[in-house]
Amino acid sequence: MKKAFTLAETLIVMGIIGVVAALTLPNLNSSTGDKEKVARVKKIYQNLTDAFGRARAVYGPIKDWPSATDCDNSQDACIKYDRLTDFLKITKDNFHGGRFYFVNGESGKWDDLGIYNGYILADGSVLYAANNNLIVDIDGDNNGPRTFGKDVFVFTFDKDNDYELIPDGDNSTCFSSGNCTKWVVLNDNMDYLKADNTGKCKNNNSITLDGTTNVTCK
Numbered sequence: 214m215k216k217a218f219t220l221a222e223t224l225i226v227m228g229i230i231g232v233v234a235a236l237t238l239p240n241l242n243s244s245t246g247d248k249e250k251v252a253r254v255k256k257i258y259q260n261l262t263d264a265f266g267r268a269r270a271v272y273g274p275i276k277d278w279p280s281a282t283d284c285d286n287s288q289d290a291c292i293k294y295d296r297l298t299d300f301l302k303i304t305k306d307n308f309h310g311g312r313f314y315f316v317n318g319e320s321g322k323w324d325d326l327g328i329y330n331g332y333i334l335a336d337g338s339v340l341y342a343a344n345n346n347l348i349v350d351i352d353g354d355n356n357g358p359r360t361f362g363k364d365v366f367v368f369t370f371d372k373d374n375d376y377e378l379i380p381d382g383d384n385s386t387c388f389s390s391g392n393c394t395k396w397v398v399l400n401d402n403m404d405y406l407k408a409d410n411t412g413k414c415k416n417n418n419s420i421t422l423d424g425t426t427n428v429t430c431k
Contacts, residue, residue, distance in 0.1 A: 254337075272296050
């Protein structure tokens with residue numbers, strides 16, 4: 214006599230599979246999404262670095278470049294963009310898009326960073342020049358959470374090295390400030406989003422806040 218599963222047994226197995234899928238798929242999707250964002254941040258960083266290198270080759274040392282006239286005229290960062298953009302794939306120049314807001318990582322309130330020079334890049338991301346920094350919204354204007362460390366990343370300049378572009382942020386404070394670009398570029402992950410401000414991960418593993426040893430929640 215052949216044995217077969219009863220309907221009840223089949224439903225129980227399907228229910229168990231459904232529960233397991235419900236528990237694992239969100240984490241899988243989140244991990245995949247984070248990897249895509251990391252790759253995008255690093256690609257943008259590479260493109261910006263290449264653009265600066267090519268601009269130096271044509272125009273000479275960046276410290277000798279004249280100031281741009283259409284940037285926030287009190288900021289050092291605005292020196293560079295007229296010549297830099299010659300070497301970037303830009304679909305829209307001098308884009309402002311109204312006032313640029315971010316969620317403050319500590320208070321949760323919206324902070325107004327004012328109107329800055331903006332450029333829509335060919336990949337859809339938006340590049341802003343502000344406060345001696347380049348700010349990149351990797352999923353474009355008015356998309357995503359527009360939050361530091363999630364879809365907004367900051368690069369700054371090393372003035373002592375002819376304005377070399379470097380990832381901004383300090384690993385020990387990125388958990389509270391959200392400015393984690395340095396963490397993303399160096400550690401190839403966004404696991405600071407999976408940990409509290411002591412470095413404890415949701416899976417009870419821990420990462421070190423200075424990013425020198427344990428840098429992943431895995």
